[in-house]
Amino acid sequence: MQPAARTPLITPLSAAMLTAGALAALLLPRVVPWPIALVLLGGAVAAIAVGRGRPALAAALLGFGLASLHAAYALAIQLPADLERAELAVTGRIVDLPMVEPRRTRFTLQVDADAEAGPLRGRTVRLSWYDHGRRSARPVIRAGERWTFRVRVRAPRGLRNPGGADAEKHALAQRVSATGYVHVPSAARQLDPASGVGAWRERMSERIDDAVPDASARFVRALALGDTRGLDEADWHVLRANGLTHLIAISGFHVGLVAGFFALLARGLARLGPALVRRWPTPVLAAASAVVGAGMYAAAAGFSLPTVRTLLMIGAVAGARMVRRSAPVVQSLALATVAVVLVDPLALLQAGFWLSFAGVAWLVWCLPGTAERGPRAWVAGFVSAQGVATVGLLPLCVAFFGQASLAGPFANLLAVPWWSLVVVPLALIGLALESLFAGAGAYAWRLAAAAFDLSWPLFDALAASPLALWWLPEASAVAVPLALAGAVWLLLPRGLPGRGLALLLWLPLLWPDRRFPADGEVEVVALDVGQGLAVVVRTARHTLLYDMGPAVPDGFDAGERAVVPALHALGISRLDRAIVSHADSDHAGGFDAVRRAIPIARAYAPEGSGMDGTLPCVAGQAWQWDGVVFRTLHPTPHFPYLGNEAGCVLRIETRHGAALLTGDIGHVIERGLVRRAASYVRADVVFVGHHGSAGSSDPAFVAATGARHALVSSGHGNRFGHPKPAVVERWRDAGARVHDTAVGGALRVSIERAGIEIETRRHAQPRLWDAVARSKPPEAGVSYGP
Incomplete structure (x- = not known):
């Protein structure tokens, strides 16, 4: 009687439960205290070690x-x-490779473990070195160099908006301790010249630029070294529109290809040298070679997270082969998942983890191995794989990026084989030759650039076609699980009844409730744009945008980074009206980015402000949308353009309450409004003028509004100290609750039949990495929410 087969310790179920447990911890609004976490961890390890209890629960x-x-x-x-x-x-x-921009250089600094930097000792810090018009004050910084700086830093902090990137989550996953800037450039000193892998990557990147004379060098650098510094926003738009961002930098797929090549090379050497096989069996030699090849390629990419994740996956599977334990594909996937989660559970915060593992899982489930071979079967399998990946990964792409590319399946049919089997190998051959002999890789790099140029015009054309990006509104938390269930149902074997009904499970994700107000009601969303202003106003069937946030030349543009993603997430595809309160960059900076991305029926700005393509906003203008009245209160006719004081003031009135948007007007204009338009100044919701500066919020104006809620749009830790404590106190004394975007993120105000509701982004969607929740309590009167 043979003994019963022993159940493997790592099974697909145990891998899934390990991942689910880690994800549950990361989705909590607060981190579990470490003593409790340590007890749970110890109990789970003990249960697994003794083999008692339920292994899935453990x-x-x-x-x-x-x-x-x-x-x-x-x-x-x-x-x-x-x-x-x-x-x-x-x-x-x-x-890392420093990002050199016209006005600044951005880089990542690993602080010395024995440095006199207090809490930053041994930590990772992201810094910027600004030019400030003195080019000599910003020398060239290279990867691998050691420097000493005097800096000003703060804990990682980001904006919180619908559809926006979560910088605080990214910093947590990367273990970044602080962000900041070089405060005293004259005190900066280079201590040691460039050395190590970073220096080699930068040197190779420069040689690619020298060897490839045309603009395609930037793509060769990206594919060979993961150096995407040369790609501009137009390049990224084409890549996103075609669903190709996973290929352009060194990806897990490319690491896998290199590992496979090294494994095949080892098998070839084993056939040529039988003595080698007697010492190291072929499977062991191939597995070890695959790990070495993957490690070398990951090093060339600077050990970026996608490459490290793939290296762990390959190492786990290769380790099983080296101990001569054959594992089916499903078991190998489970082993790789466990390896990644155990080494870095915070990888679950990255989209790449889910897309890579889910992609393989879908292919394993839907495309089982077949005995049929030959070119025809290979092509059919490749096309089927693209279809499965498109359907299976669409819910995750929408959840992470708010978009889907209808051109993606067609673009990947060409890009995956052409770039991965032609362009990337040529780029890597050039890299290998150049590392051995200076100048030897130039010809291979030029061939790689020429091969890439053959495909790029097609992708450029696809990006401009109706098959390009499809932006989707932000959906509820249950929409993604429902859509994934629908994908499973849809991809069930042919012949099973009811597969068409699976599309119903996709509706909450593809056509979510956009929460438009009813007739006679209005929604006002103050976006979190830092030290600036951008307000989205929605009625039942119309949308207005008041200001577009700040923009810095050749730097951060809130219109591109915050306003446009928020409009997409809110389901807004066009603007019926846009108002630029005045031409200062913290209010008008994002205007160009917004109108490039979103059609605007009419745009208004103060006369004389110099805003191209706008009509003048003048007191007395009024219109009605869906039972909501809009009225311009300032500037008066023939009022000279005086910057802040000439700003457009807008009143929004419904049967259930009114809101007042004041821009940056100061005391003089506020008192003038009280004198000539006192009845229109009265409002339930008021945007505090000039971000809460001491030059605005005149006491007479504050009293005349009778506001119940005062909204401030300011940047966290801004150098102006806005909102001023005296201004906050003034509004509080008048009976208003003060809400600040710097504290709560985007502020959503609903003026409806049931009353006035204020919702803040950070309060509505708490995250354990939320910087506000872990910082000092806000000043008195500054509210998190209703």
């Missing part, structure tokens, strides 16, 4: 405890709030 507890400890540590190493904006001396090595 795996879930293991993932939960491990992810909680990693999250607690990543948050603990972030700069304390009481040291924000303090001047610190830091010494460390540049660990």
Whole structure:
């Protein structure tokens, strides 16, 4: 009688439960205290070690405890709030390729473990070195160099808006302790010249530029080294529109190809040298070679997260082969998942983790192996794989990026084989030759650029076609699980009844409720754009945008980074009217980015402001949308353009309440409004003028509004100290609750039949990495929410 087969310790179920447990910990609004997490982790390890209890439950507890400890540590190493904006001396090595821009250089510094930097000792810091018009004050910084700086830093902090990127989550996943800038350029000193892998990557990147004379060098650099610094916004638009961003930088797929090539090379050497096989069996030699090849390619990419994740996957599978344990594809996928989650559970916060593992899982489930071989079967399998990936990964793409590319399946049919099997190998051959002999890789790089140029015009044309990006509104939390269930149902074997009904499960994701107000009601959304202003006003069938946020030349553009993504997430595809209150960059900076992305029926700005393509906004203008009255209160006819004081003031009135948008007007204009339009100044919701500066919010004006809610749009830790404590207190004394975007993120105000409701983004969607929740309490009167 043979003994019963032993159940493997790592099974697809245990891998799924480990991942689910880790994800549950990361989705909590607060991190679990580390003693509790440690107890859970110890209990799970003990249960697994003794083989008692339910292994699936133990795996879930293991993932939960491990992810909680990693999250607690990543948050603990972030700069304390009481040291924000303090001047610190830091010494460390540049660990990534610096991003050189016209006005600044951005780089990542690994602070020395023995540095005198207090809480930043041994930590990762992201810094900017600004030019300030003195080019000599900003020398060339290279990867691998050691420097000493005097910097001002703060804990990682980002904007919180519908559809916007979550910088705080990204910093947590990367274990970034602080962000800041070089405060005293004259004190900066280079201590050691460039060395290590970073220096080699930068050197190779420069040689590619020298060898490839045309603009295609930027793509060769990206595919060979993961160096995407040369790609501009137009390039990224084409890549996103075609669903090709996963291929342009060194991706997990390319790491897998290199690993496979090294494994095949090892098998070939084993056939040529039988003595080698007697010492190392062929499967062991191939597995070890695959790991070495993947490791070398990951190093060429600077050990970016996607490549490290793939390296772990390959290492886990290769390790099983080296101990001579054959594992089917499903078991190998489970092994790789466990390896990644155990090493870095915070990888679950990255879209790449889910897209890579889900993509393989879909292919394993829907495309089982077949005995049929030959070119025809290979082509059919490749086309089927693209279809499965498109349907299976669409819910995740919408959830992470708010978009889907209808051109993606067609573009990938060409890009995957052409770039991965022609362009990338040529780029890597050039890299290998150049590393051995200076100048030897130029010809291979030129061939790679020529091969890439053959395909790019097609993708450029597809990006301009109706098959390009399809932006989708932000959906509810249950929409993605429902859509994934619908994908499973839709991809069931042919012949099963009711597959068409699976499309119903996609409706909450593809056509979510956009929460438009009813007739006679209005919604006002103050976006979190830092030290600036951008307000979206929606009625039942119309949309108005008041200001577009700040923009810095050759730097941050809130219109592109915050306003346009928010409009897409809110389901807004066109603007019926846009109003630029005045031409200052913190209000008008994002205007060009918005009108490039979103059609605007009419745009208004003060006469004399110099805003091209706008009509003058003048007091007395009034219109009605869906039972809501809009009225311009300032500037009066023939009022000279005086910057802040000439700003457009807009009143929004419904049967249930009114809102007043004041721009940056000061005391003089506020008192003038009280004298000539007192009845129109009265409002339930008022945007505090000039971000809460001392030059606005005149006491007579504050009293005349009778506001119940005062909204401030300001940047966290801004150098102006807005909103001023005296101004906040003035509004509070008048009976208003003060809400600040710097504290709550985007502010959503609903004026409806049931009353006035205020919702803040950070309060409505709390995250354990939320910087506000972990910082000092806000000033008195500044509210998190209703």
